[in-house]
Amino acid sequence: AKRAGGGRHVRFAQAMRERAARRSDIEADLRLALQEDQLFVVYQPVVALRADGSTDYSAGVEALVRWQHPLRGVVPPFEFIGIAEESGLIGPLGDFVLQRACTDFQSWRQSLGDGAPRLLAVNLSRAQLGQAGWSETVARILAQTGVEARQLQLEVTESLAAQDAQIQQRLHELKALGITLALDDFGTGYSSLASLHLLPVDTVKIDRSFVSQSESSEHHRVLIEATVKVAQSLGMSTVAEGIETTAQAEVVRALRCDKGQGYLYSKPLTSDALLTWLASHRTG
Ligand code: C2E
Numbered sequence: 493a494k495r496a497g498g499g500r501h502v503r504f505a506q507a508m509r510e511r512a513a514r515r516s517d518i519e520a521d522l523r524l525a526l527q528e529d530q531l532f533v534v535y536q537p538v539v540a541l542r543a544d545g546s547t548d549y550s551a552g553v554e555a556l557v558r559w560q561h562p563l564r565g566v567v568p569p570f571e572f573i574g575i576a577e578e579s580g581l582i583g584p585l586g587d588f589v590l591q592r593a594c595t596d597f598q599s600w601r602q603s604l605g606d607g608a609p610r611l612l613a614v615n616l617s618r619a620q621l622g623q624a625g626w627s628e629t630v631a632r633i634l635a636q637t638g639v640e641a642r643q644l645q646l647e648v649t650e651s652l653a654a655q656d657a658q659i660q661q662r663l664h665e666l667k668a669l670g671i672t673l674a675l676d677d678f679g680t681g682y683s684s685l686a687s688l689h690l691l692p693v694d695t696v697k698i699d700r701s702f703v704s705q706s707e708s709s710e711h712h713r714v715l716i717e718a719t720v721k722v723a724q725s726l727g728m729s730t731v732a733e734g735i736e737t738t739a740q741a742e743v744v745r746a747l748r749c750d751k752g753q754g755y756l757y758s759k760p761l762t763s764d765a766l767l768t769w770l771a772s773h774r775t776g
C-alpha cells in the first residue's frame with residue numbers, strides 16, 4: 493500500500509510539473525501573441541425583449557476575446573484569461589480588447605447609423621482595476637475612438653464588485669466617466685439578492701445556468717423572477733444569458749427580463765459577420 497501511495501505521489505508531482513510547464517508555455521506564447529496581433533475580438537449580439545413580443549436586434553453586443561494561435565488554432569478564453577490575470581498580461585490584453593471593441597463599435601455607427609448596436613459591453617478583470625489611474629486609460633480610449641461613455645458598459649463579476657474599498661473606489665471612478673457597469677454571471681457567486689443594492693451596478697446578467705433550466709424547473713423560474721423584481725426595484729436592468737431555445741426566450745420575456753443573449757440569436761461574430769447579421773435582423 494505504501495509503495496502504491498508513493499507511486500501516486502510521483503505521478504502527482506509529474507502531473508504538476510507538466511501543468512506548470514504548460515502554463516509557462518501558454519504565458520510565453522501569449523506574450524508573443526500580444527506583440528504579433530494574434531488576438532482578436534468577436535461580438536455576441538444582446539437583444540432587447542419587448543413586452544409586446546417583438547425583439548430589438550440592435551440593442552447591443554458583448555465583446556469577447558479570441559486568440560488565433562499559429563499552431564493550436566483558435567484558443568478559447570478559458571484557456572488563457574486566468575493565466576493572463578496571474579502573469580500581469582491581463583493589463584495589456586484588456587486594453588487591447590477595449591481599444592479594438594471601441595474602434596469597431598464606432599465603425600458600425602459610421603456604416604449603419606441608427607441601425608448600429610447601441611451598447612458595447614466589455615469584460616473587466618480584477619487585475620485591470622488594480623492599475624491605478626486605469627479610468628484615465630478608459631477616458632482616453634473613448635476620446636480617441638469617439639464612443640460616448642454612456643454607450644460603454646463594463647462587466648464585472650460578483651466577487652469583484654463586492655471587493656474591498658479600493659476596488660469600490662475604482663468602480664465609482666469609472667462610473668463618474670458616465671459609463672455603466674453590469675454584474676456578470678449573477679447567481680453563481682456567493683453574494684445574493686439581498687446584497688444587490690450594495691453594488692454600484694446598473695445591469696444584472698442572469699447566469700446561463702438559470703436560463704438553461706428555466707423551461708424544466710419551476711425553482712429556476714422563481715429565482716429569475718425574483719432577480720428581475722429586485723433589480724427593477726433598484727432601477728437596474730436585467731439580461732438573460734445563454735438563451736438557446738425559443739421556449740427559454742419566451743420564459744424570460746414573460747418574467748420581464750429586459751434583454752437576452754445566447755446562441756438562439758447568434759454565436760459571437762467577427763465585426764464583418766456582425767454587420768451581415770444585423771442587416772438580416774432588422775428590427776421591425
Ligand atoms: P462571459 O463573460 O460569461 O461570456 C459569455 C460566454 O458564454 C462566452 O464564452 C459566450 O460565447 C458563451 N455563450 C454565449 N451564449 C451562449 C449559449 O447560448 N450557450 C452556451 N453554451 N454558451 C454561450 P467565451 O467567449 O468562451 O468566454 C468565456 C469567458 O471568458 C467569458 O464569460 C468571460 O468571463 C471571459 N472573457 C472573454 N473575453 C474576455 C475579455 O476580453 N476579457 C476578460 N477579462 N474576460 C473575457
Ligand code: CA
Binds near residue numbers: 554615647676
Ligand atoms: Ca460577460
Ligand code: CA
Binds near residue numbers: 676677697699733
Ligand atoms: Ca456571463
Ligand code: CA
Binds near residue numbers: 677
Ligand atoms: Ca462566465
